[in-house]
Amino acid sequence: MPLSLRPLLVALACVAALLQSSASATDATAPSLRTQARVGTGVLDLRPAIAQPGQRPARSSSRTQALATFADTRTGQQVVLQRDSGSGWQTVARGRQHRTGSTIFTLPDTTSLYRAVALTRSGAARAVTAPVRGRTFGTLFRDEFSGRRVDHTKWTDQPTLAPAYMRMCSRLSWRARSVADGVLRMGVAHDPARADRTCTWTLNGRSGSGPYMLNTQLYTGETFDFTYGYAAVRMKMHLDKGMHASFWMQPANWYTPGDPSKGTEIDIVEFFGRTKKDSHIAAFLHWYDSANAHHKIGGKFPGANRLKRRTETWSNAFHVFSAEWTSDAIVFRVDGREFHRETEIVSRAPEYLLLSMLTSDYELEKLTPAVMRQSAKVDWVRVWSH
Structure with missing residues (x-):
């Protein structure tokens, strides 16, 4: 072989080895x-x-x-x-x-x-x-509950309960909630102003009596509403029956009977406490027909239990409950995985956010002192554009 060709052949051999090494590295990652x-x-x-x-x-x-x-x-x-x-x-x-x-x-x-x-x-x-x-999603609303009290530039204690006929024994008060360590704790408490009185109630053919209660209900109706996007809460539920925790939305311009497209109540998640038979989250839509009669669809979703780890419950770990809202559908998810989709009844009007821990009258009989010491913990609330 002529001496003048040896450097060229050595160089070609080096290039071939380099290409083979590069191909091997690509195969390892893809x-x-x-x-x-x-x-x-x-x-x-x-x-x-x-x-x-x-x-x-x-x-x-x-x-x-x-x-x-x-x-x-x-x-x-x-x-x-x-x-x-x-x-x-x-x-x-x-x-x-x-x-x-x-x-x-x-x-x-x-x-x-x-x-x-x-x-x-x-x-x-x-x-x-x-x-x-890839793409980004713009933030429309965000609260990390990082202070020592509720941020009233975002949330307001709603003045009245709705529907009132289901909660004749309760009223709303800031005394039933607190903020600490980056978490909003929502609970219920006895009403000190009516501690010497007993409440008697009748609802759907049932009746009973119990103490007057204070409930938690915050809303953004005075500060924020939106149309379409992702609304999410990271939340750890209370444990037992006697009260129920919720993250939900209501129409900013209230309801238009007979036309749910102009606003419905959207219950993104509700939890009514555990029993021996079930420990399921719920989601609902509420609206009124032209005769002003109330309608709702939804319910408890046992299948959502498959979306969390087997060692977790709704009460021992935080989970993100969200609704993706478009003009055609509302998709309900737990930690990014869908458990319900509604396409028949879809609001196309602005809605505001609510966080609540409520005692409907029919729940009072299960509201023991041990249950009253429990609370639902809200880590953050966020709304993104679609």
Whole structure:
């Protein structure tokens, strides 16, 4: 071999080795799409940070989350989130498929192109979502309850209970709530102004008696309302029956009988306490027909229990309860996973937020001193634009 060719051949060998090394590194981070991988058989859905289960209080996040869902559910199988680097797909996060068929990721940035890949046990790609461009969600309302008292530039103690006929033995008061350590605690208390009196009530053919009570109900009707978006609360519920905690919305311009599109009550989450038979969260919509008769749809959703960890209850951990509200639907979620969707009755009018812990008259018989010491804990409330 002529001596003049040796440097050229050495250089070519080095380039080949470098290319092989680069290809190996790419294969390690991005599974190759073999013939059995079905592109577009999954969905990558972007939303604000509405998944944040945990035992302790934590600040809400401004980052964007992605829910990767595949029709072929294989609980525990690995799913990876990949970002387009411009020269190929790079794995930026890994997760396991939830029993609902979904995996939740947090995007590293909001400008790149992303896809999710479901892997086989051997690590090969078996299904791939279509690429989705990252995006941000604007914040319309936010309260982290970081002070020592309720922020009255955001919340007001609602002056009257609604509907009043269900709570003849209760009135609203700031004395039944407190703020400390970044958490709003909502409870109930005996009414000291009527401590020497007994309340007698009749409701739907039932009757009873009990002490007069103070309830908690905060609302943003004087400071904030919105039309369409994501409304979310991070909340740890009380434990037992006797009172119920709620995060809900009401129409800013009140109801128009016969036209629910002009405003409905949207109960994003309600919890009535545990029993031996159930410990389920509830969600409802309320409206009035042209004869001013009350209607509601919704109820308790036992299936939502599948969306939390088996070791968790609604009372021993914080969960994010949210509603995604558009002109066509209201989607109810727990920690980013859907448990109910309503498309028949949808408000298209501005709504304001409410937080409450109430004792309806029929609940008073279960309101023992032990239950009265309990409270629902609200970590944060946030509303994002759609």
